[in-house]
Amino acid sequence: MSIFPLFVSCPRGIEALLASELTSLGLQAVQAQRGGASAQATLETAYRACLWSRLASRVLMPLRRFEATDAETLYAAARAIAWPELFAATSSFAVDVAGRSDGIGHTHYAGLKVKDAIADHFRDSGRPRPNVDTERPDIRIHLHLEREHATLSLDLAGDSLHRRGYRRDGVEAPLKENLAAAILLKSGWPELASRQAPLFDPMCGSGTLLIEGAWIAADIAPGLLRKRWGFEHWLDHEPLLWNRLRDEALTRRRAGLATARPPVAGCDIDPRAVSAARDNAARAGVGDWVEVTPGDALASTPPVKVSGLIVCNPPYGERLGAEAELVKLYSLLGVHLKQRFGGWRAAIFTARSDLGQRLGLSADRIDAFWNGAIACKLLQFDIRAAAASAVGSTGADFANRLRKNLKHLNKWARRAGVTNYRVYDADLPDYALAIDLYATPELHAHVQEYAAPKTIDPARAQARLREGLAHLQQVLELPAARIHYKLRQPQKGEAQYTRQNQTDAFHTVVEHGCKLQVNFDDYLDTGLFLDHRPLRLRLQREARGQRLLNLFCYTGAASVHAAVGGARQTLSIDLSNTYLEWAQRNLEQNGIRARLYAHAPAADEPLAPHALVRCDVRRWLAEQNGRTQRAQFDLIFCDPPTFSNSKKMDGTLDIQRDHTELLQHCLGLLAAAGKLYFSTNRRGFKLDPALAEIAHIDDITAQTLDEDFKRPPPAHRCWVLRHR
Structure with missing residues (x-):
């Protein structure tokens, strides 16, 4: 031949x-x-x-x-x-x-x-x-x-050989079949399969790794399902030879499927992925063998008692919010593997090898592969079982502090009728986290990590976060899906309000009888500043029959409290369409009809009783103060950002530099017996003493901090200003 x-x-x-x-x-x-x-x-x-x-x-x-x-x-x-x-x-x-x-x-x-x-x-x-x-x-x-x-x-093949034929036409997957096979071969799966060791993928997606693993174990030729071959119309093609080889492969498949088969199982948190994986496994002829169930990787358990190979291709993302979610995923995954899969071999295929350190596992082998144009690493570990306690002894001081805070604050919250509160705020220097709890009514934890200074070893900071998240999950008994992690760094301008993810997952919480929407994943903040809870309650109690002006209104929580408290008028002003629409939803889900104005109405245009206006606050204040007949408000709430250079506004806003003029303009719209509440979270802020010449000023910071925020330094400073 x-x-x-x-x-x-x-x-x-x-x-x-x-x-x-x-x-x-x-x-x-x-x-x-x-x-x-x-x-x-x-x-x-x-x-x-x-x-x-x-x-x-x-x-x-x-x-x-x-x-x-x-x-x-x-x-x-x-x-x-x-x-x-x-x-x-x-x-x-x-x-x-x-x-x-x-x-x-x-x-x-x-x-x-x-x-x-x-x-x-x-x-x-x-x-x-x-x-x-x-x-x-x-x-x-x-x-x-x-x-x-x-x-x-x-x-000779006529089409790429990675297309085995068990996927539906037109369906692409993040991992091609031949690359999945390479991962399994490099991870030693053929030898493990020969010993009937199990294979488990806790993030199986459409099941590619599981199906390829089953085919390897059962000696199934990867080309058996293909309907067309390029050589079939080649003039030197020998059909008899090809048919003999194909018949041989069919015989080997029957023999392989008839022998003892190692357990092959997986799970995925997305029901659609589970359905696709089951469908693909059935089309691949291993549907009665490969077991795929819905479930979170961070709650998964071994399919059998004996150890084997756990293999997965975790997701990766480029958006900031997705990045934070990945940090949480890798941090908790490493802890979970130690808890549940001690004695197993792990193979993690990732385009984010830097996140491999977040696992807290030491890779004994690293191989470089390419997934299309994306450079990837295959990280392999021997998983050592965790200590007797669920997450080991490290971080015990953090866990103890968290339990102590919970015990104290839970009692206070029940007495005060509070369901959303801060349970921990960098109480221990090594665990620089702010942890807020929200009842939706399901409990969610919103975790913000304060960025470590450059003098701190990154590996140490990663270990502390890993320990903190693991203990938080254990103490609160929360599934990982209800722990929402963010990295908090110094923000400028509107950076803290910039969208970081695209989940559009809104939840409703209740605060002093007001229904408010929160979003745990798409923005750095949730849409509800918990430290302002007492001030919002104060506005609610003082608002009956009053006119409220809410400047830099964000999602309008203060306007909701005032309206629920019986305010006859609320006017909320902000530059962001996103947050004004959010504020409108907040008002309307409390039974309050609100009208959103895309720009400041003309001087002679009457406003709806509950109005939201998109415009530059400082420009609007200056225009109102320049009118012969100014609008008058009984209550004004002004909580500006510390700095903003938004392209939507004129110039920049620096609250230390600009607060004097800002408050003078606010006083110009304040009714004779009215109250102006001014708050800022700028550290080291100093109120201009000259303002005392035109207004009576009281520092009410202590009165506006509830039990969960009584930690120095205060989360914000707050004053009430009245006309002299």
Whole structure:
């Protein structure tokens, strides 16, 4: 049997694995190269590579390598190949192009030149021109450009070999099948499967790792489900030989499925992923073997009592909110593996190797793979069981403080009728976290980590966060999905209000009889500043029959309290459409009709009783103070940001620099017996003494801090100003 050259391509990083696999399949002179492996093959071993390679992307038979300095030399060399000796004119074909060439600027143009060359050669030889079919061609030609050289090859598989056939058409997955197989092979799964060790994926997605693992364990050829092959319309194809090899693979599959099978199981928190994984497993012929259940990875348990391989491809993201969620995921995953999977081997495939340190596990092997254009790492660990306690002895002081705070604050909250409060605020220097509890009525914990100074070892800070989150989960007995983590850093302008995620998951909490929406994931803050709770209650009690002006209103919680308290008018002003719409929802879910104005109404336009206006607060105040007949308010609440350079406003706002003018303008709209409440959370803020000449001022900070915020320094400073 004649021998001919092949080039078998694969994802970058697994070339050595591929070379070993091809050698085991009987190919000769195998050499790993960038992006694949070259080899010498007989027709039988070429067929075996197509049918049995778990790692290959394409099996290419080079036809000619030549210089192609421009499109015309490419055309001439392609036209010189005896194409009618390879396939009939009745067969359709397509040309795929990879690589790049300085002389040929566009790969699509290069493909057109080769297509024309093939068609013209058929015409020159007196045959009809074969049809081009870019979707489902009978024959696929591969052109590889490499600087001034080009190689034309026949694609024996006809389509990428990672498409096994158990996925529905058009469904893409973050992990291709051949890369999943490489992860399992590199992790030692074949040897573990031979010992009937279990395989478990706690974030299985559509089940790719599980199905590939089952096929490896049962000796199932990865090409058995494919309906079409490129070589079937190749004139040198030998159907009898191919059918014999396929029958052999079917016999091996029956034998493999009939023998004792290792447990293969997984779970996923997304019900849609669970459904897809089950469907894929059924299509792959292992639906009665591979067990997939809905569940959170951070609450998963081993499927059997004996240890095995836990493998997963955790998600990764680029948005700030997704980044925070990943930090929480990796931090708690490492703790969970120690708690539940002691004695197991773990293989974590991630594009975020920096997050691997968050696991708190020491990788004994790290391999570099590429998932398409994304550089990834395969981290492997032996998981040592945790100590007798659920999360070990580290962080016990934090856990004790958390329990002590909970015991004290729970009693206070029940007496005060408070359901949303801060339970911990960097009480211990090593655990720089702010933890707020919200009853929706399900309990949620909103955790903000204060960024560690540069003098602190990052590994130490990561360990402290890992311990803190793990103890928090244990003490509160909360599922990880209801722990929401953020990293809090110094913010400028409107950065703290910038959207960080896209969950659109709003929850309703109740505060002193007011229903308020909160969002734990999409923004740095939840939409409800808990430290202002007493001040909002104060406004609610004073608002009956009064007119309230809420400046820099954020999500309008203060306006809601005033309206629920019987205010006859509330006017809420902010620059953000997002937060004004949020404020409108807050008002309306309390039965208060509110109108949102896209810009400041004209002077003679009457406002709705409960109005929200989008405009620059300082500009609006200046315009109102410039009118002969000014609007008058009995209560004014002014809680500005410490600094803002929003493009939507004129200039910048620095509350230390600008508060004097701001408060003077507020006083200009304050009724004779009215009250102006001014609050700021700027550390070191100093109120201008000159304001005492025009207003009576009382520092009421202590009165506006509840039990959960009585820690120095105060979360905010607050004054009430009245006309003299």
